[in-house]
Amino acid sequence: MPSLPGVGYSEEINKIEIQLESLKGRKDSAGAAWKTVQLARRQDRPLALDYIKHTFPDFAELHGDRLRGDDPAIVGGMATFDGRTIMIVGQQKGHDLKERQFRNFGMPRPEGYRKAQRLALLAQKFQMPVVTLVDTPGAFPGAEAEEGGQAGAISRTLRVFARLSVPTVAVVIGEGGSGGALALALCDRVYMLENAIYSVSTPEACSAILWRDAGQASQAAEALRLTAVDLYRLGVIDLVIPEPRMGAHKHHRATAKVVARQVEAGLREIEAVSPEERLRARRRKFLAMGMLAPADTKL
Amino acid sequence: MNQPVTVQITSKEPPVSEAMPESLEPRCSECHASLTREQLKAALEVCPHCGHHFPLNAVERVAQLADPGTWREVGGDLQPSDPLDFYDSRAYVDRLAEAQLETGLSEAMLAGVCRLGGRRVALGVMDFRFLGGSMGSVVGERFSQLVAAAIDEAVPLVVVTASGGARMQEGILSLMQMAKTVVALDMLADHSLPFISVLTHPTTGGVLASFATLADVMLAEPGALLLFAGPRVIEQTTREKLPPGFGRSESSLVHGQIDLVVQRRDLKRQIAQLLALLEGGVRCDIEPIRPDSEVVPRGSGSLAQAVARAKKLALTSRGWLFGRDQQDRDPT
Ligand SMILES: [Zn+2]
Numbered sequence: 204m205p206s207l208p209g210v211g212y213s214e215e216i217n218k219i220e221i222q223l224e225s226l227k228g229r230k231d232s233a234g235a236a237w238k239t240v241q242l243a244r245r246q247d248r249p250l251a252l253d254y255i256k257h258t259f260p261d262f263a264e265l266h267g268d269r270l271r272g273d274d275p276a277i278v279g280g281m282a283t284f285d286g287r288t289i290m291i292v293g294q295q296k297g298h299d300l301k302e303r304q305f306r307n308f309g310m311p312r313p314e315g316y317r318k319a320q321r322l323a324l325l326a327q328k329f330q331m332p333v334v335t336l337v338d339t340p341g342a343f344p345g346a347e348a349e350e351g352g353q354a355g356a357i358s359r360t361l362r363v364f365a366r367l368s369v370p371t372v373a374v375v376i377g378e379g380g381s382g383g384a385l386a387l388a389l390c391d392r393v394y395m396l397e398n399a400i401y402s403v404s405t406p407e408a409c410s411a412i413l414w415r416d417a418g419q420a421s422q423a424a425e426a427l428r429l430t431a432v433d434l435y436r437l438g439v440i441d442l443v444i445p446e447p448r449m450g451a452h453k454h455h456r457a458t459a460k461v462v463a464r465q466v467e468a469g470l471r472e473i474e475a476v477s478p479e480e481r482l483r484a485r486r487r488k489f490l491a492m493g494m495l496a497p498a499d500t501k502l
Numbered sequence: 503m504n505q506p507v508t509v510q511i512t513s514k515e516p517p518v519s520e521a522m523p524e525s526l527e528p529r530c531s532e533c534h535a536s537l538t539r540e541q542l543k544a545a546l547e548v549c550p551h552c553g554h555h556f557p558l559n560a561v562e563r564v565a566q567l568a569d570p571g572t573w574r575e576v577g578g579d580l581q582p583s584d585p586l587d588f589y590d591s592r593a594y595v596d597r598l599a600e601a602q603l604e605t606g607l608s609e610a611m612l613a614g615v616c617r618l619g620g621r622r623v624a625l626g627v628m629d630f631r632f633l634g635g636s637m638g639s640v641v642g643e644r645f646s647q648l649v650a651a652a653i654d655e656a657v658p659l660v661v662v663t664a665s666g667g668a669r670m671q672e673g674i675l676s677l678m679q680m681a682k683t684v685v686a687l688d689m690l691a692d693h694s695l696p697f698i699s700v701l702t703h704p705t706t707g708g709v710l711a712s713f714a715t716l717a718d719v720m721l722a723e724p725g726a727l728l729l730f731a732g733p734r735v736i737e738q739t740t741r742e743k744l745p746p747g748f749g750r751s752e753s754s755l756v757h758g759q760i761d762l763v764v765q766r767r768d769l770k771r772q773i774a775q776l777l778a779l780l781e782g783g784v785r786c787d788i789e790p791i792r793p794d795s796e797v798v799p800r801g802s803g804s805l806a807q808a809v810a811r812a813k814k815l816a817l818t819s820r821g822w823l824f825g826r827d828q829q830d831r832d833p834t
Binding site: 344345349355358389403408427439486496 | 580582583585589642643672675676677687689712714728735740748758
């Protein structure tokens with residue numbers, strides 16, 4: 204597991220790794236990936252604002268990108284956590300149709316990404332760690348979003364997070380959909396809930412492209428390797444956060460507590476190293492991503 | 503209600519305009535004028551009648567931009583792998599092998615250090631023929647090595663993009679190449695080395711949403727499709743037909759997303775000129791602002807006196823404006 208020198212948290216990690224081992228068997232059964240996709244998308248699953256409600260009683264929400272508008276698909280603000288102020292930025296899908304429409308189903312527009320950048324830079328100015336909660340099917344693919352610079356809004360958010368001098372932790376709490384999710388996940392630590400997914404494209408889209416049939420989504424979900432355990436194996440995330448029995452949607456408060464404990468531990472670990480070393484480690488982490496054929500292989 | 507199905511970082515759109523077919527009587531796909539191979543080649547693969555820019559492959563592009571005999575490849579030995587053991591209607595390894603055979607390239611980006619108009623640059627060129635120019639682990643690594651070469655040799659970076667986005671068959675590792683290229687560029691920025699991106703048809707998805715839009719200066723060829731999501735997905739989402747020209751270079755220019763639309767015949771000259779300007783800035787070392795008390799007027803005569811007077815005035819007004827602050831700082 205990639206980890207920085209600093210405060211150890213090995214006991215907890217061991218415990219989770221044991222739980223992870225027991226998960227592996229289950230996840231390999233047929234259709235398991237698709238079941239996870241459905242769990243990750245449940246409307247009654249705890250959403251960003253639920254974690255905020257249960258974990259940060261003094262959360263002060265901040266709005267707007269100072270350029271054009273305020274995007275309800277991305278929520279953010281400050282709160283006290285473990286004895287200091289932190290900045291929280293999360294994607295919010297909504298629990299019912301009305302909220303989901305208001306939140307645009309958690310699909311951010313450029314304004315949302317610019318709000319995230321603004322809050323991250325504000326956090327840096329006042330030396331607050333940044334915690335992100337990732338839960339989106341993807342950035343909004345609308346005509347206005349395109350003309351408003353959706354691609355550049357995402358790339359510049361990535362650049363801001365790449366350069367932040369403060370500690371950053373991302374938790375994929377539901378659906379981590381492609382670049383729209385990654386924009387909030389270029390962090391020192393990336394954690395994922397057991398039944399969350401994180402992928403390069405939605406299984407539906409992948410299936411429409413590669414199988415020319417959106418009905419093969421379940422097969423695509425398997426092929427994409429999008430479960431938390433898959434991503435841990437691929438070295439993309441640092442830790443799988445186990446969910447309570449039956450899944451997070453049954454126990455919002457308990458899930459929020461587990462997530463809070465892990466974020467607390469993660470932040471302490473990262474805060475123990477100097478900003479310079481933190482930046483170096485973050486760069487190393489993301490520069491190492493990917494898999495190449497061994498030298499002098501020819502297909 | 504089901505949420506709309508969305509696609510972001512994907513290579514789903516078939517290339518909108520194919521390279522000129524090698525048929526007996528080739529015609530321009532835009533204006534239908536008949537053309538000969540020789541005519542097209544002489545016009546850098548641009549229709550002499552309507553100005554339509556046909557796609558270039560990476561080798562042709564390097565030949566147009568690099569000064570002859572100066573190209574030295576970077577990261578050429580990197581080979582793709584199949585990390586997910588991916589199989590759709592065909593195995594990923596078969597698709598890779600076929601793409602390599604068809605293009606003569608090992609991957610969707612060709613990278614090297616060369617001279618461009620006499621100026622040394624690190625040049626990356628993407629090739630849409632190679633699995634839609636999609637960005638897998640090799641493209642990300644080659645990009646990072648190219649940035650490292652630019653830093654090593656203290657030369658600017660120029661990257662010509664043509665990409666449908668992510669390499670679906672490498673799954674999440676493909677998505678992570680977005681983060682990887684952004685981090686690599688961050689290191690380039692540490693060295694204040696310029697980066698120019700040239701967006702060509704089409705540049706979409708994860709490439710547009712990562713390194714391509716982080717350039718100091720962004721150029722685009724005429725008529726290039728530059729979108730985060732594909733037009734089909736946008737039409738599905740908005741349930742409206744998109745206007746002609748939507749998402750093309752000219753529209754991106756109007757919406758403030760790129761700096762210039764450049765004709766292919768002017769591209770090399772334009773890049774060289776911009777690099778000369780970017781690198782020609784006088785390096786002015788600005789002194790950090792220090793508290794007034796540390797500033798001692800230098801020299802003598804009326805100027806120094808005037809400065810001292812101004813300082814005194816400034817201090818007085820500061821004390822008046824920030825009286826409480828001053829007291830906090832000097833408790834006497
Ligand atoms: Zn023509």
